[in-house]
Amino acid sequence: MSVARHLEIACIPGDGIGPEIVAEAKKVLTQVCEKYGHTISYTDVLMGGCSIDAYGVPLTQETIDICKSKQAVLMGSIGGDAATSPWYRLEPSKRPEAGLLAIRKALGLYANLRPAYLFPELAASCPLASKEGGRNFDLIIVRELTGGLYFGERWTKEVDGVTTAVDTLKYNENEIRRIAKTAFEIAQKRRKKVTSVDKANVLDTSRLWRKVVHEVAKDYPDVELNDMLVDNCAMQLVKDPEQFDVIVTENMFGDILSDEASMITGSIGMLSSASLNETSFGLYEPSHGSAPDIAGLGIANPIATVLSAAMMLRYSFNMTKEADDIENAVKKTLHDGYRSVDLMPKDPMEAAGLTKVGCSGMGDAIAARI
Numbered sequence: 001m002s003v004a005r006h007l008e009i010a011c012i013p014g015d016g017i018g019p020e021i022v023a024e025a026k027k028v029l030t031q032v033c034e035k036y037g038h039t040i041s042y043t044d045v046l047m048g049g050c051s052i053d054a055y056g057v058p059l060t061q062e063t064i065d066i067c068k069s070k071q072a073v074l075m076g077s078i079g080g081d082a083a084t085s086p087w088y089r090l091e092p093s094k095r096p097e098a099g100l101l102a103i104r105k106a107l108g109l110y111a112n113l114r115p116a117y118l119f120p121e122l123a124a125s126c127p128l129a130s131k132e133g134g135r136n137f138d139l140i141i142v143r144e145l146t147g148g149l150y151f152g153e154r155w156t157k158e159v160d161g162v163t164t165a166v167d168t169l170k171y172n173e174n175e176i177r178r179i180a181k182t183a184f185e186i187a188q189k190r191r192k193k194v195t196s197v198d199k200a201n202v203l204d205t206s207r208l209w210r211k212v213v214h215e216v217a218k219d220y221p222d223v224e225l226n227d228m229l230v231d232n233c234a235m236q237l238v239k240d241p242e243q244f245d246v247i248v249t250e251n252m253f254g255d256i257l258s259d260e261a262s263m264i265t266g267s268i269g270m271l272s273s274a275s276l277n278e279t280s281f282g283l284y285e286p287s288h289g290s291a292p293d294i295a296g297l298g299i300a301n302p303i304a305t306v307l308s309a310a311m312m313l314r315y316s317f318n319m320t321k322e323a324d325d326i327e328n329a330v331k332k333t334l335h336d337g338y339r340s341v342d343l344m345p346k347d348p349m350e351a352a353g354l355t356k357v358g359c360s361g362m363g364d365a366i367a368a369r370i
């Protein structure tokens with residue numbers, strides 16, 4: 001039996017479906033805490049469009065300070081419909097998404113973790129060609145989040161009469177070392193295999209990346225390390241995702257590969273994510289957005305947020321059993337035939353025997369299986 005603890009969480013419900021899905025994640029977290037004798041307190045803060053409405057800015061210093069004072073942050077999603085929402089008539093630095101970039105920076109969140117796992121019950125929605133023995137992948141992408149091309153010097157100007165733009169891709173060995181360590185530590189808790197993705201046949205930053213990752217690997221002799229070029233990795237993800245356990249890569253490659261990896265599961269409402277700093281602190285959120293088209297209808301799928309809460313227990317609180325319980329409860333709920341609207345098969349034959357539930361119905365079904 002684990003020792004009873006008190007968990008202090010900052011919550012950013014955000015906009016659109018955010019408040020609905022965060023409510024269900026809290027429901028499941030409360031249930032698992034009760035089971036193990038833990039207590040939990042939530043402090044809700046504003047960020048995104050709701051913060052613009054209240055304070056005129058997408059992120060306030062107060063929100064940052066409250067998040068910093070807690071052990072972890074659980075987030076729903078932010079933003080609205082860009083075509084109709086007045087938030088998008090503001091200049092880019094004042095729009096909802098600016099709050100997200102600013103909070104990642106303020107909290108020093110340098111490692112972005114995105115699992116891509118195919119639930120057997122949802123295998124029919126996987127867009128990949130079938131494979132002998134069935135599709136069965138379970139991988140996690142560890143993306144460097146605060147360096148590289150997105151943070152390097154950039155300019156656009158006339159050079160010899162020709163408009164020219166430059167972006168700078170820069171990494172130092174310390175930035176590479178800390179993300180590599182994160183990847184190896186995660187692999188130690190999984191199937192002990194790291195694939196380091198780079199473009200070392202062309203880029204100097206990639207050659208440094210490869211050298212440093214190999215140095216770090218010496219401290220983790222129980223973990224197998226392979227290098228893969230990014231173009232090959234993009235191909236292998238759609239050809240044979242079963243080969244991967246942990247993929248570690250730099251910011252831009254990770255941005256693209258993690259979206260690709262998400263899509264091969266075929267279910268946007270199922271994908272969790274974590275962004276971590278150098279301590280155990282992290283911000284946990286679903287990979288999808290605020291789905292303004294279905295906000296307030298009570299039909300959003302809360303599973304990605306529930307699984308993000310499980311990641312929070314695993315990575316910020318080192319509560320492995322509690323995290324496993326949530327993940328197993330999600331698997332059992334799907335196995336027992338509960339489906340949110342987005343997961344319902346279109347074909348009535350395939351839908352026969354399944355139970356359609358709304359957002360809170362899905363939260364109830366998962367909590368009941370903890």
Ligand code: NAD
Nearest residue numbers: 077078079080081269288289290291292293294300301342
């Ligand atoms: P989206 O992910 O919000 O929605 C895409 C489609 O998937 C929509 O049809 C939506 O109804 C559906 N969907 C998404 N999540 C779902 C869920 N949990 N259950 C059921 N269906 C779900 O992407 P978008 O429409 O491009 O963006 C909407 C807003 O969200 C934009 O303002 C965008 O900037 C923002 N956004 C925020 C985040 C974040 O908060 N981290 C991430 C991505 C997009």
